[in-house]
Amino acid sequence: MKCKMENEKCKVQNVLILRIAFIVSLGMLASGIWAFPEFQAYSARHSGRPVNCGLCHVNPDGPSGNGPGQLGRLTPEEMRRVNQSRGAREPGQAIDNPILNPFGDHIIQAIGTKKLFDLRRDPAGLAPALGFKSDLDGDGIPDAQEYLDGTDPLNPSHGAPGKLLLLNLRWNAAEVLFALLAFGLVLAGLAGVIRRMIARDELEHGSTEDNA
Amino acid sequence: MSRPSLTQSIAGFFTERFPAAKLNWNDLVVKKSVPEHQMSWAYYLGGLALFFFIVQVITGLLLLLYYEPTVSDAHASVQYLTDYVPNGALIRNMHAWSASFMIFFVLCHFLTTMAMKAFGRPREITWLAGVIMLFTVFAFGFTGYLLPWSQISVNATKVVLQSIEQVGQYLPAALAGLPTTIRYAIQGEPSIGQATLSRFFAIHVLVLPLALALVLGLHLLSIQLHGMSQGVDKPTGRLMRFFPTYLMKDLRAWTAALLVLFLVALTVPFDSFLPFTLLQPFNPMGSTPQGIKPEWYFYPVYYPMELLPFWVVMLGMGALTVGLLLAPWLFRGARRRTLAALSGLAALYLVVIILFGHQIYVLVKGG
Amino acid sequence: MLENFLFNGLPYLAITIAVVGTVYRVRARRFSYSSLSSQFLEGRNLVWGSVPWHVGILLILLAHLFELVAPGAWRTLLTPRPALLAIEGLGMALAWFSLAGLAVLIIRRVLNSRVQAVTSLMDLALLGLLFLQVALGLGTALSLRWGAAWSTGTVVPYLWGVLSLRPDPAFIAGMPLVMKAHIVGAWLILIVLPFSRLLHLFAFPWRYWFRAPQRVIWSSVRHREAAASLMAAEESRRKFLLGTGSALVGGGLLALLGLDKLAPYLLGPRLTSAQQADLLETRLVRQQATVEQQQLALERARNEFIKVAGLAELSPTVGKYFIDYEMLPALAFLGPNGLPQLLSAKCTHLGCTVGNQVNDGKILCPCHISYFDITTGIPTPGSPAKLPLPILGWLVRDASGREVASRAPGGEVRGQIDQAALPSYSVYIVKPHMEGV
Numbered sequence A: 001m002k003c004k005m006e007n008e009k010c011k012v013q014n015v016l017i018l019r020i021a022f023i024v025s026l027g028m029l030a031s032g033i034w035a036f037p038e039f040q041a042y043s044a045r046h047s048g049r050p051v052n053c054g055l056c057h058v059n060p061d062g063p064s065g066n067g068p069g070q071l072g073r074l075t076p077e078e079m080r081r082v083n084q085s086r087g088a089r090e091p092g093q094a095i096d097n098p099i100l101n102p103f104g105d106h107i108i109q110a111i112g113t114k115k116l117f118d119l120r121r122d123p124a125g126l127a128p129a130l131g132f133k134s135d136l137d138g139d140g141i142p143d144a145q146e147y148l149d150g151t152d153p154l155n156p157s158h159g160a161p162g163k164l165l166l167l168n169l170r171w172n173a174a175e176v177l178f179a180l181l182a183f184g185l186v187l188a189g190l191a192g193v194i195r196r197m198i199a200r201d202e203l204e205h206g207s208t209e210d211n212a
Numbered sequence B: 001m002s003r004p005s006l007t008q009s010i011a012g013f014f015t016e017r018f019p020a021a022k023l024n025w026n027d028l029v030v031k032k033s034v035p036e037h038q039m040s041w042a043y044y045l046g047g048l049a050l051f052f053f054i055v056q057v058i059t060g061l062l063l064l065l066y067y068e069p070t071v072s073d074a075h076a077s078v079q080y081l082t083d084y085v086p087n088g089a090l091i092r093n094m095h096a097w098s099a100s101f102m103i104f105f106v107l108c109h110f111l112t113t114m115a116m117k118a119f120g121r122p123r124e125i126t127w128l129a130g131v132i133m134l135f136t137v138f139a140f141g142f143t144g145y146l147l148p149w150s151q152i153s154v155n156a157t158k159v160v161l162q163s164i165e166q167v168g169q170y171l172p173a174a175l176a177g178l179p180t181t182i183r184y185a186i187q188g189e190p191s192i193g194q195a196t197l198s199r200f201f202a203i204h205v206l207v208l209p210l211a212l213a214l215v216l217g218l219h220l221l222s223i224q225l226h227g228m229s230q231g232v233d234k235p236t237g238r239l240m241r242f243f244p245t246y247l248m249k250d251l252r253a254w255t256a257a258l259l260v261l262f263l264v265a266l267t268v269p270f271d272s273f274l275p276f277t278l279l280q281p282f283n284p285m286g287s288t289p290q291g292i293k294p295e296w297y298f299y300p301v302y303y304p305m306e307l308l309p310f311w312v313v314m315l316g317m318g319a320l321t322v323g324l325l326l327a328p329w330l331f332r333g334a335r336r337r338t339l340a341a342l343s344g345l346a347a348l349y350l351v352v353i354i355l356f357g358h359q360i361y362v363l364v365k366g367g
Numbered sequence C: 001m002l003e004n005f006l007f008n009g010l011p012y013l014a015i016t017i018a019v020v021g022t023v024y025r026v027r028a029r030r031f032s033y034s035s036l037s038s039q040f041l042e043g044r045n046l047v048w049g050s051v052p053w054h055v056g057i058l059l060i061l062l063a064h065l066f067e068l069v070a071p072g073a074w075r076t077l078l079t080p081r082p083a084l085l086a087i088e089g090l091g092m093a094l095a096w097f098s099l100a101g102l103a104v105l106i107i108r109r110v111l112n113s114r115v116q117a118v119t120s121l122m123d124l125a126l127l128g129l130l131f132l133q134v135a136l137g138l139g140t141a142l143s144l145r146w147g148a149a150w151s152t153g154t155v156v157p158y159l160w161g162v163l164s165l166r167p168d169p170a171f172i173a174g175m176p177l178v179m180k181a182h183i184v185g186a187w188l189i190l191i192v193l194p195f196s197r198l199l200h201l202f203a204f205p206w207r208y209w210f211r212a213p214q215r216v217i218w219s220s221v222r223h224r225e226a227a228a229s230l231m232a233a234e235e236s237r238r239k240f241l242l243g244t245g246s247a248l249v250g251g252g253l254l255a256l257l258g259l260d261k262l263a264p265y266l267l268g269p270r271l272t273s274a275q276q277a278d279l280l281e282t283r284l285v286r287q288q289a290t291v292e293q294q295q296l297a298l299e300r301a302r303n304e305f306i307k308v309a310g311l312a313e314l315s316p317t318v319g320k321y322f323i324d325y326e327m328l329p330a331l332a333f334l335g336p337n338g339l340p341q342l343l344s345a346k347c348t349h350l351g352c353t354v355g356n357q358v359n360d361g362k363i364l365c366p367c368h369i370s371y372f373d374i375t376t377g378i379p380t381p382g383s384p385a386k387l388p389l390p391i392l393g394w395l396v397r398d399a400s401g402r403e404v405a406s407r408a409p410g411g412e413v414r415g416q417i418d419q420a421a422l423p424s425y426s427v428y429i430v431k432p433h434m435e436g437v
Helices: A008-030 A037-047 A076-086 A102-119 A123-130 A143-149 A161-171 A173-203 B006-017 B025-030 B040-064 B074-083 B088-115 B124-146 B151-170 B178-187 B194-226 B242-267 B296-307 B310-330 B336-365 C002-028 C044-069 C071-077 C081-111 C113-117 C121-143 C147-153 C155-163 C177-195 C197-202 C221-267 C273-302 C419-424
Strands: B033-035 B239-241 C305-310 C320-323 C329-334 C340-344 C362-365 C370-373 C394-397 C403-407 C413-415 C426-430
Touching: A037 A123, A037 A143, A076 A102, A102 A123, A123 A143, A161 A173, A161 B242, A173 B239, A173 B242, A173 C081, A173 C221, B025 B242, B033 B040, B033 B242, B040 B088, B040 B194, B040 B242, B074 B088, B074 C273, B088 B124, B088 B242, B088 B296, B088 B336, B088 C221, B124 B151, B124 B194, B124 B296, B124 B310, B151 B178, B151 B310, B178 B194, B239 B242, B296 B310, B296 B336, C002 C155, C002 C177, C002 C197, C044 C071, C044 C081, C044 C147, C044 C155, C071 C147, C081 C113, C081 C121, C081 C147, C081 C221, C121 C177, C121 C197, C147 C155, C177 C197, C305 C320, C340 C394, C340 C426
Parallel strands: none
Antiparallel strands: B033 B239, C305 C426, C320 C329, C329 C340, C362 C370, C394 C403, C394 C426, C403 C413
């Protein structure tokens, strides 16, 4: 139920709501609720493969701590970028968050932090929300699908093995065909040669001795 | 006639195993033949293991051109090779798959030679060399696995080395510290780090290949001197010439193997079977990811260690090693049927533990 | 002027002479329409010359024809790199093959006295022209790679222009001399065709495809058996030759494909400067991280005490991260009575770094949601972590270095904090000493 901004009273009310939201989110910041293990937990549960914070974050252990890619180590300029990214409630903003990897950046860019918070209650919804068009590592499996399969959306050599097999067969079809052709020629040729050698063996059959 | 002296016995033993009289063209080339029977297909398995080893040497040499054996750069150099070097991902994938294929064929070769009682007199030294190579090949896998310096590399190595230390509790007090010392000698330092990586790199790239080449030379010389073993109780009498018929058939098997290896390496990245958490660079200050376990060919030892008391596995491994080394003498009077049954049981165990080890573990330990 | 004649006029001259000359010869001197084979005069070397020459040149000409008739299909066929490599490789092999065969034929014709007797000047001229033409084609392939691909855009439209009476030499104007000479050579061969034995091109034995196989039936038993075993031997010899040939061709293709993969691998990646900069930057970041780690390790090796923070900086609600003597992450809070509270930040579940925000006296490990009490380090029941976070020992000193308060790891707290002098106090961790060292 949104107030239209023409009404003066509404304006004040909206500003108050914004102020409260700001304080609440500061409070959430203070309690560290900007880490979302629900998604990583869902991905691991759904796929049966272990998944960690490295799905979206630079540091595989997540954003808290003072290791590389974690909050404790950020310069003020980098912290500014983190806050800018956290403020991107709606999709469409270009994101370059120093604690997120390109997939994490892509999620915020595609759906915004507001939707991200909503999806915490329904992590399965992240995949349809992202859509199945984006494929950051170019392995042929969409990022949202890699999220469901528990594979790395930023590593082209990582994906569900069966899917990668079929995709790579199609991608390398010419190579596969030529390999089959060339190997086929060699194997067929060898078969002919062997047949002749066996025929010669049979001719000499009687004169060879056994090995004990 | 007086009994031969000890020196004469030993000399006689070796001259029978390495008959210099047979080192001539006629014996080695012209007259050499391979019996054809029901188990003849097994004669190609050793050659296939050798083929995959040759692939490993070549792809390993190519990988060596880009790999950097330092703790800070190892993982990144492998990543650079995969992402930027043209066909780097293919070469790396061939190396990974060929390692598994090699060990697979070595195991098949081992099981079939046992079933065919190929270690009978005078082929004992062939067998001993083979057993040494079996252990060497596992050492290859173990040392090579550490080199990418990813989470699974370092943590799986830690798991295996920790188990060496556990032997200490069963040794008498004076020797109790020995396994720890051995572990530190292998690691090069108290905890796995640069010294370990340098050591494993040297072992994997130089020491083991040289050792394997030498033992392989002995193994092949022995095979050429004595020829292919009979293999079955009742030989059919059908023979094929070693040169050139058997060699051509061997070459055909190698060509087919190369085709399969190439297609598999081209289409299925070896890394995709592991969770990506384990492929991330090793972080000594970070968390240990879940799901750490060694490669599939170590499962026959790993899962028993997880499920059974340590001393049971220790005794079992000891007995197995001694049994393998003394097999030609232990099973001298055994019939081929018995050996085939034993071999079949071993094969069954291997298949079950490799394919279903994890499920069994979950069942027993309750996840 | 010369170019104009060679590419606008010569084609039509050649085609006219070829057509008119052939028709005339077939009608007026029918029995000269033959290849005048010298097989009965000299048969052994003929095989080694004629077979490679004819097999090679026919396949090459077939490829030329296919390209002329269906350039679109040809281009599509050559799009995948292995296809381009295979066809260029085969073409090159066939060219050498045919050149070798032709060389044998020429040598035979010049050196064998019987064959010399039936050789005319035109035969020699023709052989020379053919040899030159194949050599020029080979030279083009060697100096200008991937001819199979670029010829569809140059020579093919030019030839179609010639055939549709609208020649446009602009298509081939910019070509190097060796290629132009190859084109001119083709027209010259056409001119020579009706006046030489090359006319046998048109005597293609197409009926052989459907001819019933001939069977020789010997009347004597001895001949019959000999013939049967000879047939079997020839059959197996044929299989052997075909087999070896097929294996060699396959092996050659494999070698080609393999080398094509190996060469760029050995040469290394060709990076843009942007990529090089990115890689250098990541390398630099990594090396800086290594430097930092080693500096930390040095500090811990050298010093008995390491300063964590000034006591005034610590807060009861937000922990300060530091690295302890084991190079592991740890947290420092302000505990009760103004004394510091230090505990390990390596979660006892699987080792993630625990968060530093205190809520309700507890800190959270976000990896698998474990809460730890900051005064005792004990995880709340229900957390995946079961063991408590170790409490670390500390030392508080004032500005002059005098010890004010301390706590041994796992031990009692000693000393008190004077709030007035708080700003001058600093918190340190103490190097642990090993037993007996």
